Amino acid sequence: MRRFLALYAGAAYLFLYLPLVVLGVFSFNSSKIATWRGFTFDWYRSVFHNAALFEGTMNSLIIALVATAVSTVIGTLAGYALWKKRAPWLTNALYMSLLAPEIIIGVSLLALFQWAFRFGHLRLGLHTVILAHISFSLVYVVIVILARLRTFDPALEEAASDLGANRWQVFRHVTIPLLMPAILAAGLLCFTVSFDDYVITSLVAGVDSETLPMMIYAMARKGISPEVNALSAMITVGLGVLVLLASRLERSR
Amino acid sequence: MRLRSIFLAPTALVMVLLFFVPLLIALAYSLLTRGPYGGVFPPWTIENYQRALDPLYLAILWRSVWLAAVSTALCLFMGFPLALYIARSARHKTLLLNLVMLPFWTSSLIRTYAWMFLLRDTGLVNTLLEGLHIVRAPLPLLFNDGAVVLGLVYGFLPFMVLPLYATLEKLDPALLDAAFDLGATPWVALRRVVVPLSKPGIAAGCVLVFIPCLGAYLTPDLMGGGKTVMLGNLVQSQFTTARDWPFGAAISLLLMLLVLLVARALAKQGEKLL
Numbered sequence: 001m002r003r004f005l006a007l008y009a010g011a012a013y014l015f016l017y018l019p020l021v022v023l024g025v026f027s028f029n030s031s032k033i034a035t036w037r038g039f040t041f042d043w044y045r046s047v048f049h050n051a052a053l054f055e056g057t058m059n060s061l062i063i064a065l066v067a068t069a070v071s072t073v074i075g076t077l078a079g080y081a082l083w084k085k086r087a088p089w090l091t092n093a094l095y096m097s098l099l100a101p102e103i104i105i106g107v108s109l110l111a112l113f114q115w116a117f118r119f120g121h122l123r124l125g126l127h128t129v130i131l132a133h134i135s136f137s138l139v140y141v142v143i144v145i146l147a148r149l150r151t152f153d154p155a156l157e158e159a160a161s162d163l164g165a166n167r168w169q170v171f172r173h174v175t176i177p178l179l180m181p182a183i184l185a186a187g188l189l190c191f192t193v194s195f196d197d198y199v200i201t202s203l204v205a206g207v208d209s210e211t212l213p214m215m216i217y218a219m220a221r222k223g224i225s226p227e228v229n230a231l232s233a234m235i236t237v238g239l240g241v242l243v244l245l246a247s248r249l250e251r252s253r
Numbered sequence: 254m255r256l257r258s259i260f261l262a263p264t265a266l267v268m269v270l271l272f273f274v275p276l277l278i279a280l281a282y283s284l285l286t287r288g289p290y291g292g293v294f295p296p297w298t299i300e301n302y303q304r305a306l307d308p309l310y311l312a313i314l315w316r317s318v319w320l321a322a323v324s325t326a327l328c329l330f331m332g333f334p335l336a337l338y339i340a341r342s343a344r345h346k347t348l349l350l351n352l353v354m355l356p357f358w359t360s361s362l363i364r365t366y367a368w369m370f371l372l373r374d375t376g377l378v379n380t381l382l383e384g385l386h387i388v389r390a391p392l393p394l395l396f397n398d399g400a401v402v403l404g405l406v407y408g409f410l411p412f413m414v415l416p417l418y419a420t421l422e423k424l425d426p427a428l429l430d431a432a433f434d435l436g437a438t439p440w441v442a443l444r445r446v447v448v449p450l451s452k453p454g455i456a457a458g459c460v461l462v463f464i465p466c467l468g469a470y471l472t473p474d475l476m477g478g479g480k481t482v483m484l485g486n487l488v489q490s491q492f493t494t495a496r497d498w499p500f501g502a503a504i505s506l507l508l509m510l511l512v513l514l515v516a517r518a519l520a521k522q523g524e525k526l527l
Contacts, residue, residue, distance in 0.1 A: 001439035009338035019367035078264035101468025103485040108275035135271035196360040232363040243358040
């Protein structure tokens with residue numbers, strides 16, 4: 001039984017990782033087709049020399065950084081407040097935003113923006129993408145912060161207020177420093193979900209705000225491209241490192 | 254407590270303005286009429302919801318539910334032994350669990366692309382099979398229902414493993430010992446002891462996988478190649494190529510309702526779980 005389970009688990013891990021490993025290996029393939037012809041860095045070189053991809057990466061970075069900064073700050077505040085006293089309607093709303101299919105969030109935000117644009121000379125662009133990303137990444141921050149606060153000792157806060165600190169000072173000088181690893185972890189998760197998003201982004205992005213995932217999607221649609229393999233390998237490794245960092249921070253005391 | 258309101262206000266504002274208001278606008282759109290060149294106009298009507306009952310769209314609903322159910326079943330089939338293995342392993346539990354979660358946090362688009370790279374007509378699998386003269390023409394591995402299910406299972410397997418692990422980890426090993434002492438074979442112990450005791454985890458995992466599968470858009474779009482249409486793709490096409498926003502909005506809201514109904518089942522299960 002044990003041996004059967006181990007074999008089964010091994011097969012499951014192979015299933016999870018093999019496609020990504022194969023993709024990574026073939027990003028070094030000198031042939032354009034799926035047969036191995038020899039080792040090369042050419043595709044990585046051409047990714048770095050591709051001006052459109054560079055612009056897409058910059059767009060994705062700007063969006064992810066701004067959305068992460070906003071979500072992390074306001075999500076941390078909300079998580080703290082929800083820990084102090086429950087607010088079921090807000091918690092439910094956040095979970096609803098987690099459950100809602102991405103495509104629905106995307107089209108309803110598109111409907112909102114199109115409707116709002118009737119009242120001003122606004123267009124879809126980076127700003128609409130950033131707003132969308134803030135709304136869908138907030139829940140991740142709140143979940144991470146709340147999870148950490150569950151193991152937080154309230155006596156630390158009580159001690160500070162007994163020593164004369166007001167509520168804000170307690171939060172600023174006691175809670176925030178203790179929560180810092182969780183806040184950073186939340187930020188990293190926010191960054192990864194934002195940087196990766198295609199479905200919602202593609203609906204609310206304007207002509208001048210094409211992101212990296214939108215470009216990868218367009219290339220994936222066309223067919224196999226070794227450039228996409230190289231790009232994918234880099235993004236997967238990059239995001240993987242961020243996630244490992246986040247899970248380490250989440251656990252650290 | 255004033256500080257608390259200040260802390261909650263920004264998040265509440267975002268949720269209201271960027272989640273509920275958009276849904277309300279979608280609701281309004283779904284009750285309006287499509288203009289000759291797209292857009293939404295009066296008069297108010299429930300025609301879009303009546304149209305959703307057309308056999309053509311009911312077939313898409315049925316297909317979405319079916320593909321989501323098959324994917325969920327396969328996730329359970331793959332995830333249960335995996336979760337059991339992790340829960341029963343003496344060391345490295347956290348590491349093994351993180352290894353399951355890690356791909357989920359990296360790019361979903363890239364993970365789908367990775368499968369496309371393997372399964373295309375000119376992909377690695379077909380190239381290998383042809384090179385070894387096992388097949389003469391490339392097998393149609395991509396752009397069908399099977400490929401969509403594969404993509405969904407690959408994408409959402411972690412959602413099954415996590416709750417299963419949570420219940421299996423709490424399972425008292427003494428119960429298993431008792432079963433074995435009473436002469437149960439491993440298979441009988443699994444079927445009569447482990448599975449019944451992990452029902453809450455099974456239910457939670459199934460709902461957690463079923464919901465995102467039901468509303469999936471990217472996987473059927475890329476791996477179904479536009480041939481396998483699920484509800485998510487129907488919504489997307491109404492908002493883009495068909496330019497029928499009112500009908501797209503109506504389908505969105507029906508899908509959202511379906512998701513919430515399934516989620517309520519989870520919430521009830523969750524109460525039992527905790």
